Structures are given as structure tokens and as C-alpha cells.
Amino acid sequence: MNTKVTLHDLAKETGYSVSTISRVLSGSDKYAEDTRNTVLEAAKKLQYKTRRISPNEFPKSHYNIALITDFHEGEFYASFFYGYVQAAPLSNVRISLISLNDPREMIKEYIGLFSDQYYDGAILFIPALTRKDYEAITKDIPDDFPMISNALIENPLLHTITFDGYSAGHMAAEHFLQRGHKKVGIVKGPVSKAESRFRYNGFADYVHQHPAMQNVFEFQGDFNYESGVQAFEAYQKCPVKPTAIFVSNDLMCHGFIETAKDAGIKIPQDVALLGYDDLPMCLHTRPLLCSIKTDFATLAHASLETLIRLKNSTSQQIGLLSLIPVSLVERHSC
Incomplete structure (x- = not known):
């Protein structure tokens, strides 16, 4: 055949x-x-x-892991994948990047091929997948083929390792209060994504718990540059303007800050800005962009070690959630 x-x-x-x-x-x-x-x-x-080789034939010198994602152009995915490139040698892993143009249609077929061939496991990072999609995927995963996800869903079906977005939002609001900002705002990510909701909830909860603070500006973004531009336009029309805004990812923050500068707004004198992800662009924006740092190498190392542990375990896979801590990097924009 x-x-x-x-x-x-x-x-x-x-x-x-x-x-x-x-x-x-x-x-x-x-x-x-x-x-x-x-x-x-x-x-x-x-x-x-x-193509599978019995573990009794010779000792396992390395693991072949597939990193499956709906890869998009831009610094986020480049930084995400580079984290795995850094972490893989530390875990004796050979990592392969598999990009799916239409993940919902292709994912089950590809997982079947991977589990048939020489891959020892797979890591998924496909934020567009829903719980229903994961249900369909997990139904067809062989018991001896471990898989984890780096994309957050509520009540996960797979082992999920991701960043602590709730603490990030909490941290952003706390930083603003420490800097004397009372009227604050937030540019949110897509409401359909759990990561967005966690970041927003952390921010909103902290503001709610501190009566001196007031959330006077919210904008629904979509994690892209254009959302940052639109967020600034909405900010311009806001009757009560915040003095500090948490923008839920760096790309939107970049769009906001560049549009603000074109309009003559001074950062941080008129409005302080804090992003999320701490991508390389933060060092190329003027002023330098404050951001919540997500350490992709730490995420990758934890994910690979967990996958190897699952590979060598006889227990069933269940949907445990592990959160990687984040930190705030202070620069000139806030």
C-alpha cells in the first residue's frame, strides 16, 4: 500500500x-x-x-516530542517556540514544531499519525480549541501516548501547564496602586479565551478589594495590534480618563502606545501602560514598555518534564492544571 x-x-x-x-x-x-x-x-x-521500539531493546537516550500549534506570524509564537528550543536539551528531548492551518479538522488525524510513529508524546498549544474539541481528541488518544496542553480551558481534560494569568492581573493592579494610580483601566483579550478572563478577573478583583481604586475604562480587544489602536480611540472618547491601563498583551499595548504618541499623548505622564508577555518588542518601543514577564523556557521545561513523567507512569492521564508564576518587569511606560 x-x-x-x-x-x-x-x-x-x-x-x-x-x-x-x-x-x-x-x-x-x-x-x-x-x-x-x-x-x-x-x-x-x-x-x-x-516504528515503535520496545523500551527493552536499548536504554532510552532521548525523547521525541511533537509541539502542535496553530502557528501565527509574530513575536509571541517565535518566543513561545524558542522557549522549547532552550528547554529541550535539558530534558534530553528532540522537539518538532507541527503547525496546523485548520486545527479542528486536522488535529485528530495528526495525533493518530504521531502516536503510530516515533513520537513519544505531544504538547498542544491551540488556544482556539474548546472543551468539546478536547473531548473529541482525548477519546482517540492511545493510553500509552501522553499529551499535555499549554492552552488554558476551564476544567481541563488534559494535563494543562500555563501561566498564572489571574496573579498577573492582580499584580498589575497592585503595581498601579503602589504608584499612586486610583483611576485605572484595562484592555481585555478575547472573551472566548480563558487566559483573557483570568487576567481580567485578577485585575478586577484587586480593584474591587481596594475602595481607593476605580476601574473607569474597559475595552474588549482581540490580542492583535489593531485592537490596541481601537483601544486608544476608545480611551480618547472616555469622559473620565484612567491614569494607568493594563493592556492584556504586548501586541495590543504596542498598538495603543504608537497611536497615543501620534496623537500627542505622553507616556507615562498622561497615561501609564503595562503589557503582558514581555516580548522583545518591549525593548524596542519608546518609551520602553513595562510588562508582565511570562518565562517561556520555564513553561517549556515544566511541560517537557511532566510529559516524560507521564510517559514513564502507569497511572491514567487526568486533567490537572499547573500554573507557572509570572513577574512584573518595570521599565519606562509605567
Whole structure:
């Protein structure tokens, strides 16, 4: 056959789940003889060949991990991937970046191919996926193929490792109060994304808990440069202007600050700005941009170590959430 046969093909042929197929081919003795024979006969019929190497053949010197994402142009994804490039050698990992143009349509097919071949596990970073998408994915993951996510959803189904966005919002508001700002504002990220809601909730809760502060400006952004431009235009029309604004990512903050400068607004004298992610652009903006630092190398190292631990564990995968701490980097904009 010219087309490589996958576990999904065997599942269709036999009527068994991908997990059952995977366990039978791995030599599990937990299945009836009829089930084993059906699977093995289908594998022979379809000329299924596995590239997996038994762990008993020789010691594992490294792990092959697929980093699956809907890669977009820009500093965020470049910084995210570079964090994995830095962390991979420390965990004896060879990392492969897999970019999906249409993740909802392609993800299940690709995971089937990865688990069939030489990958030891996968890390997902696809913020567009919903809980329903994860339900469909987890149904087809073989038990011996570990997978974690770096994208936050509420009540996660996979092990999820991401940054502590709630503490970031809390930290931003606290910094503003310490600097004497009482009237503050926030440019939010997409309401559909849990990361956005966590950042907003942390900020709003801190303001609510401190009667001296007042949130006088909110703008619904979309994590892109244009949202920052639009946020500034909304700020200009605001009857009571904040003296400090937390912008929920650096790209929107860049759009805001450049548009503000063109309009003659002085940063931070007229309005202080604080971004999120601490991307390289923060050092190229004038004034230098204050930002919440998300350490991508730390995120990557924690993710890889967790994935390896899952690979070598006999326990079932469950949806645990681990949060990586963030910090505030002070520069000239706030």
C-alpha cells in the first residue's frame, strides 16, 4: 500500500477503539483471544507496520516530542517556540514544531499519525480549541501516548501547564496602586479565551478589594495590534480618563502606545501602560514598555518534564492544571 496505515485505519477495520488497538499491538494480555486475533489479522491484512521500539531493546537516550500549534506570524509564537528550543536539551528531548492551518479538522488525524510513529508524546498549544474539541481528541488518544496542553480551558481534560494569568492581573493592579494610580483601566483579550478572563478577573478583583481604586475604562480587544489602536480611540472618547491601563498583551499595548504618541499623548505622564508577555518588542518601543514577564523556557521545561513523567507512569492521564508564576518587569511606560 502506498498510504501509511494508522491506528485509526485499524480501528475502522475492526470496530475497536484506537486505545484498544494500541494496547493489543503493545502486547497487553488484558484482552480476549478473539479480540487479539481480530486486531492482529487486521494489522496483517492492511500491512500495518509500527516504528515503535520496545523500551527493552536499548536504554532510552532521548525523547521525541511533537509541539502542535496553530502557528501565527509574530513575536509571541517565535518566543513561545524558542522557549522549547532552550528547554529541550535539558530534558534530553528532540522537539518538532507541527503547525496546523485548520486545527479542528486536522488535529485528530495528526495525533493518530504521531502516536503510530516515533513520537513519544505531544504538547498542544491551540488556544482556539474548546472543551468539546478536547473531548473529541482525548477519546482517540492511545493510553500509552501522553499529551499535555499549554492552552488554558476551564476544567481541563488534559494535563494543562500555563501561566498564572489571574496573579498577573492582580499584580498589575497592585503595581498601579503602589504608584499612586486610583483611576485605572484595562484592555481585555478575547472573551472566548480563558487566559483573557483570568487576567481580567485578577485585575478586577484587586480593584474591587481596594475602595481607593476605580476601574473607569474597559475595552474588549482581540490580542492583535489593531485592537490596541481601537483601544486608544476608545480611551480618547472616555469622559473620565484612567491614569494607568493594563493592556492584556504586548501586541495590543504596542498598538495603543504608537497611536497615543501620534496623537500627542505622553507616556507615562498622561497615561501609564503595562503589557503582558514581555516580548522583545518591549525593548524596542519608546518609551520602553513595562510588562508582565511570562518565562517561556520555564513553561517549556515544566511541560517537557511532566510529559516524560507521564510517559514513564502507569497511572491514567487526568486533567490537572499547573500554573507557572509570572513577574512584573518595570521599565519606562509605567
